[in-house]
Amino acid sequence: MGEIDALMHGFAVVLSPMNVLLMFIGIILGVLIGVLPGLGGANGVAILLPLTFTMPPTSAIIMLSCIYWGALFGGAITSILFNIPGEPWSVATTFDGYPMAQKGEAGAALTAAFTSSFIGAFVAVLMITFLAPLVAKFALKFGSPEFFAVYLLTFCSFVGMGKGSPLKILVAMSLGFALAAVGMDTVTGQLRLTFGSTELMRGFDFLIAVIGLFGIGEILLSMEEGLEFSGKKARIDPKIVWQTWKRLPKYWVTSLRSSLVGIWMGITPGGATPASFMSYGLAKKMSKDGAKFGTGQIEGVVAPETAAHAAGTSALLPMLALGIPGSPTAAVLLGGLLIWGLQPGPLLFVEQKDFVWGLIASMYLGNVVGLIVVLTTVPLFASILRIPFSIVAPVIIVICAIGAYTVHGAMLDVWYMLGFGVVGYVFKKLDYPLAPLVLALVLGDKAEDAFRQSMLSSQGDLMILWSNPLVGSITTLALLMLFWPLISKLVAKVRAPKVDEFADQRPVD
């Protein structure tokens, strides 16, 4: 069992006092980010990334990934106590979480949510521990056509599995690629799409885009509703935790099913949001109390939270093993790796053993630390939500501006960030998805390189994407995904479609 040895070595790397301290700081910052409107996993990590440039990569990734776990935990707090999902993936948690809080069971709902998050993440990390090295080993044989096919599959999956208009997904994605192409061409050294402007030579940094699209855009959206928080009080005492824990084992089937749904949706770029909805829907259908869902069933909190956290964690598998992130936050972490001089992808497992296994070990520890922190500090974070929006909004805008400035130390980036904020606001309102845009912006150069190298080796013949069974089946699957919206329409004409009862509530992301 080479993995176990490697993992133990990873624990040894992680368990230094400094790293454990960073873990706690990361989790607390993460929960704070998850609770505050306008700051989420992706832009929170993007803003804090520049602070870690001077740290050793292992410590930096531990802190950043802990921020991510914290944000995943934090989303549940606002959903349950305030009926406001702090993150898109916690929308499904409001269905039963808020009714529980109204019945005075806020403590039980929060305990159930945190514990299920922990379980979901734990199952996903177990999967990563054993699967990631295998995937990486397999991917070592990949050439550029295979890599391009995997990129193609990633992006086509957005079209096939995303909610909303396929055309809008396509536009958002292409726009990301377009923004990535601006600036110096890495192969020929020519300037592209700069229209003679020296400012555009640097291109668009995706961190700026993430901070603007998700941060400023979100603030503008919440401002429109004139946000007034009116939340339920929460207190978690050890007795409630203990009683809730005694109730949870009854739902082990739901937990297991939700974890698997989450893992599947996390590895494929479905993401945490659809995973939580799918898992809630399945639990409602399969539970014997299904009819009572929506009135404050503890099982209705367990299902979406387990799946969301499992998906959020498994999104790191393709990022580590293939260099292809499964979610915007994973994309930001990938950006971090590149900045620290690490090349994500299969070779990472060979060349940077300390780093990879340190990260995986920190996933185990980070989630334990996270569970402890959130269970003990909920009242503190709930009180942060009671700070009026007219104080929170300007502070968050200041934080975003500082974050955008620190990426390159350029004031122009702060203006770009505002611009991206307006784009984010309009796109959100018109249901253009932002995740494909961000991923395309991050992966644009690499996808293009893979494409050009494949084309070079085949002298421009697209059939190289079907040149062997492996690359052929990935490409075919990708095209199937791309045309899935059309195919499913045809199928629907032949057979009556299933009605998705939560279609309206599910956000496009």
Place this chain on the structure above:
Amino acid sequence: MNDSTTTPSRGVRSNSVEAVVALLLLGIGLVMAYESWRLGARWTDDGPGAGYFPFYIALMICFASAGILIQAVRARPRSTELFVDGPSFSRVLQVLLPAALFVAAIHFLGVYLASALYIALFMVLLGKYSWPKAATVGVAVSALFFLMFEVWFKVPLFKGALDPTRFLGY
């Protein structure tokens, strides 16, 4: 979203915004396609040209945004769903315009003074707080950021053309 058949209110219709955004995207796509073609979107002696990949991306933008445009125009013209109604839009501008002023202020005053002023003014003008309270919060938040970035993490932020925080020695 407001349904103006029941609550008549003024604002911009979703369909119009949808069409305008699609047109803009179509424009971006066309400009990009032209520029990529100019750069060399075809096969050169040593492989695909610099505009090869962007050209196809541009075609995809054109194709998809044209589709969205057609959908938006063909949607029932009487669909009165609003993109945003008057009061909401003014609330959005109330955040967006001061934010732009804030970024402009950073150019002259630097991050710290501009942030303190911005937070305090925002609280007084939009949150109806008293001056002393607002000033305290503004200065406190700004001081916290100063400690965090300049002192603890040693990441210098923009000090502005006038550099009003020069006396602090950072």
